[in-house]
Amino acid sequence: MTYEEALQKIHSLLTFGSRPGLDRMRELLRRMGDPQDKLRYIHVAGTNGKGSVCAMLSAALVAEGYKTGLFISPYITDFRERIQINNEMISEQALTEAVEETFPLIEQLRAEDIVITEFEYVNALEFYLHAREHCDVVVLETGMGGLLDCTNVIQPPLCSVITTIGLDHTAILGDTIEAIAEQKCGIIKRGSRAVTSAQDERAMQVIKSTCEQLGVPLRESGKVALAVTEQRLNGSALRYHNREFFLPLSGAHQVENAKTALAALEFLNEYDLLPVSDEAIAVGFAKAVNPARLETLCEDPIVLLDGAHNPNGIEALKRAIDAFLPDTPVICVMGMLADKDIDSAIALLDGVFTRVHTVPVDNPRAISSAALAEKFKRHCPEVISFDSAEKGFDEAFALAKEQNAAVLICGSLYLAGEIRPYILNKI
Numbered sequence: 001m002t003y004e005e006a007l008q009k010i011h012s013l014l015t016f017g018s019r020p021g022l023d024r025m026r027e028l029l030r031r032m033g034d035p036q037d038k039l040r041y042i043h044v045a046g047t048n049g050k051g052s053v054c055a056m057l058s059a060a061l062v063a064e065g066y067k068t069g070l071f072i073s074p075y076i077t078d079f080r081e082r083i084q085i086n087n088e089m090i091s092e093q094a095l096t097e098a099v100e101e102t103f104p105l106i107e108q109l110r111a112e113d114i115v116i117t118e119f120e121y122v123n124a125l126e127f128y129l130h131a132r133e134h135c136d137v138v139v140l141e142t143g144m145g146g147l148l149d150c151t152n153v154i155q156p157p158l159c160s161v162i163t164t165i166g167l168d169h170t171a172i173l174g175d176t177i178e179a180i181a182e183q184k185c186g187i188i189k190r191g192s193r194a195v196t197s198a199q200d201e202r203a204m205q206v207i208k209s210t211c212e213q214l215g216v217p218l219r220e221s222g223k224v225a226l227a228v229t230e231q232r233l234n235g236s237a238l239r240y241h242n243r244e245f246f247l248p249l250s251g252a253h254q255v256e257n258a259k260t261a262l263a264a265l266e267f268l269n270e271y272d273l274l275p276v277s278d279e280a281i282a283v284g285f286a287k288a289v290n291p292a293r294l295e296t297l298c299e300d301p302i303v304l305l306d307g308a309h310n311p312n313g314i315e316a317l318k319r320a321i322d323a324f325l326p327d328t329p330v331i332c333v334m335g336m337l338a339d340k341d342i343d344s345a346i347a348l349l350d351g352v353f354t355r356v357h358t359v360p361v362d363n364p365r366a367i368s369s370a371a372l373a374e375k376f377k378r379h380c381p382e383v384i385s386f387d388s389a390e391k392g393f394d395e396a397f398a399l400a401k402e403q404n405a406a407v408l409i410c411g412s413l414y415l416a417g418e419i420r421p422y423i424l425n426k427i
Helices: 003-011 023-031 050-064 092-111 118-132 177-187 201-214 252-270 278-286 311-324 342-348 369-376 389-403 413-426
Strands: 041-045 068-071 083-085 137-141 159-162 194-196 218-220 226-232 235-240 243-247 295-299 302-305 330-334 355-358 383-385 406-410
Touching: 003 092, 003 118, 023 092, 023 118, 041 050, 041 177, 050 068, 050 137, 050 252, 050 278, 068 118, 083 118, 092 118, 118 137, 159 177, 159 252, 177 201, 194 201, 194 252, 201 218, 218 252, 226 252, 226 311, 235 252, 235 278, 243 252, 243 278, 252 278, 252 311, 295 413, 302 389, 302 413, 311 342, 311 406, 330 389, 342 369, 355 369, 355 389, 369 383, 389 406, 389 413, 406 413
Parallel strands: 041 137, 041 159, 068 137, 159 194, 194 218, 302 406, 330 355, 330 406, 355 383
Antiparallel strands: 068 083, 226 235, 235 243, 295 302
8 A cells, every 4th residue: 555545545535524422433543442541641622723733842852852743724834744753753564554554443343333534534533543652652633522522432541632622613612701611621530630821711611610529620821830921923932930941832812821831841741751951941942833723834935824713813813913013014815614604703803904815715615805805895905815725815915015914814724724734835
């Protein structure tokens, strides 16, 4: 089997979509030898910030010398970004061998009318590969929710982390903050520890109540003594325990994510689970990478790429624009999925951009660029629909050069994955 054939096998499961529930996953893993039970985890759920918190945690653990697995979703440009060891993507050969060894189980289950989805299988591959490589710890990001997310088949983790909770995936997780928080809190297990980012009071109450019921100690990110000495477009200078370091992830929301990651690391130290020194934290955080999160792709003119696609993410993006580009005209290139809260997201960006280019996203769930443009016309003086993301970016980039403006691409991580290689090749 070639690597391309392995990917085809994985993606052949795509059409079955996402279906909450753990029985299918447990049966697949049982036939694989329950690799998930051979590993230790930091389990991360939330609406926004999961990927960045995971990146920081993994980087610090690697800097301390632990063999660290990382599972994230979605990927931006390379499928193997989803399964990493020591912040390096697994090799094409390792993935191919794993698929060759395990895909017959998928076919056996299908013959028994047990249909495994793509996300379930990729998560099972993560358990399989990380166990085979004897990782000391795995930083495990949930998919959509928590309680019924297929990552939630693990034993009590070293620590459960809940990042910022907001309204997203409401058709599946619930249409209130409380209902979504209950789903996210499903990863908190008796015998573990829990950490939370700053939250809406409704979400915080659910988190506190869950921890009290389970007898789980809870640490809030606000208790972490992290000082910001300087904030720039390319990141923040920070001080932690009198040690200075630079976090190359931009925006005040990334400082909050850093506090959340530090709260988890403090628990690992206090309970002598996986001690991590301040030096390793400083070295690791300085190397943390999370593409398409207010990522600077070009400095002249400024080109920013951000995957914000829900109201919470858009609010964080708007604050960053106000902070770092207060006097700079900004041209937006935007594409979104139709099942997102488009109207709320666009309303938050009212008056922020001098011009908006709406573009299609190569995803069956995408809203058309024309329909997105119609929605945006009430919030920006000049809105133009394009039939390709590349054309929309090219015109925005040319105008930015002429007008000393900045370009921001946002609205979907799927769009970010499509356009990022094109931009990097062009500039």
